[in-house]
Amino acid sequence: MRTLNVALGERSYPIHIGRGLIDRPELILDALKAPRVAIISNETVAPLYMARVAEPLEAAGVKVTRVVLPDGEQYKSWESLNLIFDALLGARCERSTTLIALGGGVVGDMVGFAAATYQRGVPFIQIPTTLLSQVDSSVGGKTAINHPLGKNMIGAFYQPKLVLADIATLDTLPARELSAGLAEVIKYGLIRDLPFFEWLEAHLPALVARDPEALIEAVERSCANKAEVVAADETEQGVRATLNLGHTFGHAIEAGMGYGVWLHGEAVAAGAMMAAELSRRLGWLDAEQLARIERIHLQARLPVRGPDLGADRYLELMAHDKKVEDGKLRLVLLKAVGEAVIHGGAGRGDILAAIEARQGD
Amino acid sequence: MRTLNVALGERSYPIHIGRGLIDRPELILDALKAPRVAIISNETVAPLYMARVAEPLEAAGVKVTRVVLPDGEQYKSWESLNLIFDALLGARCERSTTLIALGGGVVGDMVGFAAATYQRGVPFIQIPTTLLSQVDSSVGGKTAINHPLGKNMIGAFYQPKLVLADIATLDTLPARELSAGLAEVIKYGLIRDLPFFEWLEAHLPALVARDPEALIEAVERSCANKAEVVAADETEQGVRATLNLGHTFGHAIEAGMGYGVWLHGEAVAAGAMMAAELSRRLGWLDAEQLARIERIHLQARLPVRGPDLGADRYLELMAHDKKVEDGKLRLVLLKAVGEAVIHGGAGRGDILAAIEARQGD
Numbered sequence: 081m082r083t084l085n086v087a088l089g090e091r092s093y094p095i096h097i098g099r100g101l102i103d104r105p106e107l108i109l110d111a112l113k114a115p116r117v118a119i120i121s122n123e124t125v126a127p128l129y130m131a132r133v134a135e136p137l138e139a140a141g142v143k144v145t146r147v148v149l150p151d152g153e154q155y156k157s158w159e160s161l162n163l164i165f166d167a168l169l170g171a172r173c174e175r176s177t178t179l180i181a182l183g184g185g186v187v188g189d190m191v192g193f194a195a196a197t198y199q200r201g202v203p204f205i206q207i208p209t210t211l212l213s214q215v216d217s218s219v220g221g222k223t224a225i226n227h228p229l230g231k232n233m234i235g236a237f238y239q240p241k242l243v244l245a246d247i248a249t250l251d252t253l254p255a256r257e258l259s260a261g262l263a264e265v266i267k268y269g270l271i272r273d274l275p276f277f278e279w280l281e282a283h284l285p286a287l288v289a290r291d292p293e294a295l296i297e298a299v300e301r302s303c304a305n306k307a308e309v310v311a312a313d314e315t316e317q318g319v320r321a322t323l324n325l326g327h328t329f330g331h332a333i334e335a336g337m338g339y340g341v342w343l344h345g346e347a348v349a350a351g352a353m354m355a356a357e358l359s360r361r362l363g364w365l366d367a368e369q370l371a372r373i374e375r376i377h378l379q380a381r382l383p384v385r386g387p388d389l390g391a392d393r394y395l396e397l398m399a400h401d402k403k404v405e406d407g408k409l410r411l412v413l414l415k416a417v418g419e420a421v422i423h424g425g426a427g428r429g430d431i432l433a434a435i436e437a438r439q440g441d
Numbered sequence: 442m443r444t445l446n447v448a449l450g451e452r453s454y455p456i457h458i459g460r461g462l463i464d465r466p467e468l469i470l471d472a473l474k475a476p477r478v479a480i481i482s483n484e485t486v487a488p489l490y491m492a493r494v495a496e497p498l499e500a501a502g503v504k505v506t507r508v509v510l511p512d513g514e515q516y517k518s519w520e521s522l523n524l525i526f527d528a529l530l531g532a533r534c535e536r537s538t539t540l541i542a543l544g545g546g547v548v549g550d551m552v553g554f555a556a557a558t559y560q561r562g563v564p565f566i567q568i569p570t571t572l573l574s575q576v577d578s579s580v581g582g583k584t585a586i587n588h589p590l591g592k593n594m595i596g597a598f599y600q601p602k603l604v605l606a607d608i609a610t611l612d613t614l615p616a617r618e619l620s621a622g623l624a625e626v627i628k629y630g631l632i633r634d635l636p637f638f639e640w641l642e643a644h645l646p647a648l649v650a651r652d653p654e655a656l657i658e659a660v661e662r663s664c665a666n667k668a669e670v671v672a673a674d675e676t677e678q679g680v681r682a683t684l685n686l687g688h689t690f691g692h693a694i695e696a697g698m699g700y701g702v703w704l705h706g707e708a709v710a711a712g713a714m715m716a717a718e719l720s721r722r723l724g725w726l727d728a729e730q731l732a733r734i735e736r737i738h739l740q741a742r743l744p745v746r747g748p749d750l751g752a753d754r755y756l757e758l759m760a761h762d763k764k765v766e767d768g769k770l771r772l773v774l775l776k777a778v779g780e781a782v783i784h785g786g787a788g789r790g791d792i793l794a795a796i797e798a799r800q801g802d
Binding site: 158162165166169170172193196197198199200201222223224227229230232233234235236237315399400 | 519523526527530533554557560561583590594595597676760761
């Protein structure tokens with residue numbers, strides 16, 4: 081087991097990474113405020129892991145409330161959140177009850193937001209079971225639900241007490257979701273860690289083949305990158321925004337296609353290619369660097385073009401993004417492979433051209 | 442104008458108290474991050490004050506979005522909160538938009554929660570227009586909405602940037618609501634400030650007659666008491682809970698009668714009498730002190746008995762309160778007039794007897 085610390089003063093917490101952590105209840109027991117938890121999962125993950133997490137805790141004297149939500153990005157909604165609140169209130173869960181998020185990013189984001197707002201805040205633990213949530217959404221305390229007019233529009237910054245990233249849970253992950261997770265892994269290399277990017281270029285075949293050692297290394301280096309950025313800028317006043325490489329374009333893809341049609345990581349991959357294309361048009365990347373970025377995404381079996389929504393429609397959807405300030409679209413672009421920059425000065429024409437070049441088959 | 446500072450480190454903020462503050466747009470302008478606000482009010486308050494707040498800001502170049510909600514505790518719900526989110530997203534309000542809560546405690550709590558969660562947090566300003574919200578809900582950063590299974594069950598701790606308590610807005614307040622506000626004013630004397638309690642005994646006739654100087658003094662001393670408590674314990678790990686004197690009984694009254702039938706302050710007054718009665722049974726108060734507490738509530742034209750719900754029903758409703766820990770009911774009781782204590786050791790029989798003695802006509 082490897083352990084990383086996310087350094088946020090009194091809100092600091094550890095991330096444990098390894099195989100079989102889900103079967104070590106003492107890791108959870110040590111973090112509880114009271115012997116009372118609610119484990120929240122979804123219909124896909126609960127049959128695989130709910131009993132394995134819940135039963136050893138019960139055997140240790142913890143009262144466990146189980147909540148199973150429908151599975152899918154389209155359920156990252158107020159209605160699902162309310163299912164959590166109904167269950168917590170129905171079981172008379174108190175302020176000392178710890179919520180445990182058992183699942184991917186959707187479960188993690190919703191349970192985190194439920195923990196941030198139930199009785200004005202209760203402790204929570206993340207057990208991410210997808211690569212995406214292990215390397216991204218379980219680190220940094222962003223919690224949210226979607227609103228019909230925008231993704232992640234309602235949420236809070238709220239840190240977990242503990243994250244258990246059990247690589248063994250990736251054994252059951254569909255290949256498409258593994259690839260989607262790799263999109264965020266590649267992103268860390270692209271925005272701030274050239275040596276990691278080079279390591280990924282060499283190890284992507286091993287990652288796609290789910291080699292445990294390669295996965296542990298990729299998860300740890302991803303989390304370490306994210307933890308450093310988050311520690312420097314918890315509430316995204318500055319550098320944290322670079323983690324959104326590809327996300328403004330990507331959110332337009334997800335919203336334009338209907339949430340859940342493209343996986344988040346797939347949309348981020350295509351979005352990162354649009355950002356790279358725009359960076360090339362601004363003279364920061366050359367054609368060879370662009371090809372290198374495309375190559376690594378293809379190695380990860382990710383899309384390198386977005387759907388054909390029409391470039392104007394992309395822009396319209398992007399204007400709803402949280403990264404807008406004083407009406408100006410601020411984009412994360414690349415000065416080089418391994419160096420991101422936040423840029424509000426790209427012209428409408430260049431942005432449209434970059435989208436145009438990277439949409440459709 | 443008098444100014445109090447709520448000392449919470451980097452989340453510190455000023456409370457301005459005086460007559461006519463609503464007509465001083467510079468107080469608001471100085472606190473804005475960007476020239477963009479959304480003013481959220483209700484159907485009762487908006488016709489009186491919305492234009493007076495909005496128009497001078499617009500004249501100064503601020504873009505203003507107006508949101509008017511239905512009036513009443515029963516609308517302190519997810520549905521109303523969503524009306525705010527819909528309006529903010531519809532008007533493309535960004536992270537730098539400041540939300541302004543213009544109204545009483547319901548508006549303040551909901552707008553505060555909207556500010557805490559819209560795009561994971563935007564700045565907000567409180568302009569409380571009731572005595573209750575001036576002395577209580579606008580100080581301390583508790584924000585929330587109700588859930589069908591419990592009051593204020595979903596919320597966050599989130600501090601405003603500024604509070605403007607304009608005593609002139611109390612001119613239009615119904616007498617019943619003025620009295621309800623006095624319940625919280627009296628509470629500060631009861632729990633921690635005997636000199637203020639004695640001042641109130643002398644000045645309640647002036648307060649009921651809305652004497653401006655008396656009101657300014659009462660609001661300032663109430664806010665100062667609350668600000669001290671909140672600064673010592675922002676997230677209610679300890680002493681802040683004493684502010685809930687009468688609230689656990691009071692929430693049972695509000696829930697048992699249906700939210701909005703009894704005003705919050707009325708329920709708190711009857712609840713404080715139940716807490717005082719229980720304190721007498723525990724030997725902490727004598728009959729004369731109990732009578733003194735009853736007298737001041739009667740001077741303020743407040744109820745000193747709760748509705749006849751049946752004592753068992755009270756207890757059942759109280760068990761849903763957030764002040765429950767490990768299944769144990771923790772009550773705020775009085776060691777003396779001016780000294781509250783948090784006590785988890787009252788027996789079921791004593792609690793039932795205290796309720797019994799103070800319910801029904």
